[in-house]
Amino acid sequence: MINRLSLLFITQLLCVQLYAQVKVDQLLTENLNNPESVENTTPRFSWKLITTQANTTQTAYELTVMSGNKSLWNSGKVNSDQSIFVPYGGSTLQSGDKYSWKVRIWDNKQKASAWSTPAYFRLALTKADWKAKWIEPGYEEDSVLRPSPIFKTTFKAGKKIASGIAYITCHGVYEGTINGKRIGEAYLTPGFTDYVKRLQYQAYDVTNLLQNGDNNIELTLGSGWFRGIVGWWNQNNHYGKTLALLYQMQVTYTDGTKETLISDENWQCSTGKIAYAEIYNGETIDNRKSSTTWYPVKVVNYSMDNLVPTTSELVTKHETFKPLAVITTPKGETVIDFGQNLSGFVHFKASGKAGDSIILEHGEVLDKAGNFYNANLRTAAAKDVFILNGKGEEYFEPHFTYHGFRYVRVKGSVKPEQMEAVALYSDCPLTGTFECSNPMINQLQHNILWSQNDNFVDIPTDCPQRDERLGWTGDAQTFSKTAAFNRNVNNFFAKWLKDLAADQLPNGAVPFVVPNLMGDAAAAAGWADAATVIPWTIYQAYGDKKMLSDQYPSMKAWVEFIKSRTHNDLWDNGFQFGDWLSYRADGLTENTANTDSYLVAQCYYAYSTQLMINAAKTLGKQEDVEKYSALLKRIKEAFFTEYVTPKGRIMSNTQTAYVLALQFDLLPENLRPIAAKNLAANIASYKYHLTTGFLGTYFLTNVLSNHGYIDVAYKLLLQDTYPSWLYPVKMGATTIWERWDGMRPDSTFQTTDMNSFNHYSYGAIGEWMYRVVAGIDMDPSVPGYKKIRIKPQPGGDLTYAKASLETGYGKVGVDWKIKDGKFTMDVEIPANTTAEIFVPATDGYEQKNVGSGKYHYESVGTTLINKGLTVKENK
Incomplete structure (x- = not known):
């Protein structure tokens, strides 16, 4: 007989190795590899410790910043284990200048590493640095086809060139060449923002494109989002009617002298092969056409106040x-x-x-x-x-x-x-991998990742195919945690959240879409809550406290807006999307979802208020902690009075109603088991199918696994008939669908009005697969995976799951298997972190507190019954 936990061995694979010196590598400045336009004038530095030695932590670091061969700042030996977001602490850095930095660390054996290979960064321009002039076509445009204008100039380099940096933006989108070679690898630059409030520019090192003597520079522009067709309402010229270019290039010669080339009245313009280009409609290229006639350009006096450097990955x-x-x-x-x-x-x-x-x-x-x-x-x-x-x-x-x-x-x-x-x-770096023994679940993960890829085109769009492709806030907030497992989306969302704050209405309401192309269409629960949900999610995933601080005024403005629209702390007015596209809801008219829309709104009011409390605690804003804690208490009381019976039944009696109430902690402790039981019973009544929409789906399996119904969660995950996650997979999907039944079982389609086959919202199940199925999680009190929690909860008929996550400290990996009654698990923990590893045992889990390294665990007699993982005794 095997009693309690039958752990045959716990092996730390590298514990007997000889000491190996730690290497410092993968240096990032503001989350980017050698960025050319850093906005933060006190940039933050991050690095990783690379070692095969187990239980390695950093105990101190020394960081130095150089300008050429001159040292600007040396931190000295700082006794700290911080290796992400370490701020610069030297004298004022100069805009447009290039700097290098390197770091070395001391580990917990008091051994110093070698200095890292240097990384570099360039500080962004200030508004005063811009000397270029805005230029527009000087010819009369074809107002129908609007062919792409081309702007050109020549530049003569009379001395040997040491470096060249080009700064480019436009009204529209652009591509450029120098001497016939493409400038950069990005597309659809300068990206999608509210061009009036925040216009990004890109900085390029063009040294290798320049040559001694004559240089030919050409920039071609397209309508893009600036004046192109946007929205299903087919609007043109949202931000303006005429495309314009702003170009500035600084050339430094080997003798130390500098020369600046700018867009001005000396440039010429024409049209060429691109006869028509619209994002929705496509492009016409006529190779018979060439730029034979060149015209003077028109210099225009547009403000430079809206110019901002690009701080996120480009398309x-x-x-x-x-x-x-x-x-x-x-x-x-x-x-x-x-x-x-x-x-x-x-x-x-x-x-x-x-x-x-x-x-x-x-x-x-x-x-x-x-x-x-x-x-x-x-x-x-x-x-x-x-x-x-x-x-x-x-x-x-x-x-x-x-x-x-x-x-x-x-x-x-x-x-x-x-x-x-x-x-x-x-180009957000890939960070996560997930696979398991079920090929359909693997295809689901593939579909989730590809819907993320396809819709993260400078902003988080709803879909990439139809006349929409807008930054719907509700879609983004529900998916943000899954997105942070699949890819490093710290900069991506930090940029978009700045767009959100810029477009937030004066009263604090958050638009349905960001950038806001829909005017006063704003303030829907679960959509506008992107203002609070995503900053907290990104802070938790990456430990980016500056981003949280930057967004705090926006977060607060949103919660204060809701507060201003309530009476007796109840939010029960205004337009609401509700649980959008839930089972049998068409989503085309108001309040068609089968969960009361105002119940959903009250739940999200509580959620955003709780996130305000979390952010205020993190940022040391005690007065706000007390203020919003008192508000949250009243919100919960109002919810209970309005929507909950004394015996724990919730108005609407839907899966989403129970899910949101439990997830956002809106019920008294004695009623939570009752609500969870009601939820499980509801799911069973639908023969283990989900009925949730955009807002309820994300939390569905989380609530079930958190409240003792892991078996029900797995039945939902493995369900392959409509409505379910695997039904589209069975129908041949390679991405996530907008609707559960976008294609019906008879291969006919849902309504053409709104039926995307590439819509990531329902892919929010991905984070549960990483976190619960594979078991990769963090200690919520220590953001950014500084303290890791490994706790897989196997279930269903899965015989193995394998996942990894590249964190700010390195790779976290889990690989568990069940074979012939034996459970095995391999775990990898990166240097400079600690982990709690929970190993399955007869009475639940056995906890192991470990440092970095690779670990192997085995137990015999593991089986799954009902609501969790237990170990069955062998007799």
Whole structure:
């Protein structure tokens, strides 16, 4: 008989190794690798400790910042284990200047590391540094097609060049070349912001593009979000009617002298091959056209006050896909299947006669008959046209558009093997991996990641394909925690939260979409709460206290807005989306969800207030802690009085009602088990199907596992009939759908009015898969995974799960298996952290407190019964 925990051995794999010196590596400045435009004038530095030695921590560091060969600041030996967000502490740094830094550390054996390889950063420009002038086309534009303007100038370098830095922005979107070579690797720059309030510029090291003597500089502009078609209401010219360029380049010569080239009246302009370019509608490139006639430019006096440096990852090319299949549809059309629903475009080579055209139309799915389908794109044409000049093999690639697609309908003569789909999304580093023994769950994880990729195109969009692609706040807040597992989204969300604060209405209301293209459409619960939820989520995931501090006024303004709209602490007025697109709710009209929308609003009021308390405690704002703690007490009392019966039944009696009340701690302790039981019973009544929408789905499995119903959570996760997470997987999805039944079991479609097949909201289950199934979590009192918690909760029929997360300190890894009654688990903990590892035992878990290293655990007789992990005795 095996009693209690049958741990055969617990092995620390590296404990007997000889001492290996710690290496300091992966240096980041403000979360970026060698950034060219750091906004923070007291930048923060982060590094990782690389070692094979177990139980390694940092006990001290020394950091030095250099300007050329001159030391600006040396921290001296600082007795601290801090290795992320260490602030600069020297004399004032100069805007536009380049600096290098390096660091060394002392470990807990009092051994000093070698100095790291230096990293560098460049401080952003101040407004006073801008000498360039805004320039616009000096010719009369075609007001219908609005072909892309090209701006050019020449620059003569009379001496040997040491370096060149170009600063570029525009009204619209731009691409540039110097001497025929592309400037940078980014697309759709300067990115999507409210151009009037916050206009990003990019800084590029163009040293390698410049040459002694004559240099040719060209910038081409597209309408982009500035004046392009945005929204299903097909609005043009939201921020302005005319495209404009701002360009400034500083060249430093080897003799130390400097020269500045600026956009001004000396530039010329024309049009070229890009005859038409709209983000929704696609691009037309006519290779027969060239820039033969050049016109003077118009200098215009626009303010520089809205210029901000880019502080997040730019949109770049990523994976490429060759055709998976070439289909001749029942209608006789040629359709290319690239095998993955993605955001981006197709590029190809082709030959033909002058005037021949190749037309590509993009869609996400085929219809029931197998024909090309794009009705769900609504008014977005998503059509690229390439007109050949007939001069041999020609290359086509769009510049100022992108599409959401898996299938492309092709008209014209092009060889499919010459075509390639290119994924286009923000270059946020991949941090998470997850897999398990169930191939459908693995496909679900794939779909979650790809919907994140496809919708993180400078902002968190709702979808990449139709006439929308807007920064819906509700979608972003529900998904933000899952996003932070899959990729490093610290800078991505920090940037977007600044956009949110800039667009927040004077009364504190948060718009439905950010950037705000919808005017006064604002203040819906679960949407506007992005103002509080995402800052706290990002702070927890990365330990970025500055971001939390920066957003605190926005957080507070939102909660104060809700407070101003309540009576007797109850928020029961105004438009609410409610639990959007819940089971059998069409989502097209107000209050169609089957959970009372004002109940949802009151729950989120409590949630945002709790997050205000958390933020105030973190930032040392004790007066606000007391103020909002008293408010939260009243909010909970108002909720209980309005929506809960004395026996614990909640108004609406839906899954979402119970989920939100339990997740946000709105019930007295004695009623929580009753509410959890009611939730489980509701799920059972639907034969273990979920009925939740955008707001309820995220927390559903969390609440179940937190309240003793892990078995029910797994039944939901593994359900593969509608409505469920795996139903779209079974139907062949490669991304997350907007609706549970976007494609019905008979292969017909939901309404064309709103039926995206690439919408990440329901992918919020991803964080539960990382955190509960695999077991990677953090101690909530110590943000950023400085203190790690490993506690897998196996269930269902899963026989293994494996996941990893690259944190600010290094890789956390878990790999557990159940085979022949034996449970094994391998765990990896990065240097400079500690961990609580919970190993399955007969009476729950056995806790092990460890330092960094690799660990192996085994136990015999492990089995799963009912509501948790136990160890069954072998007899």
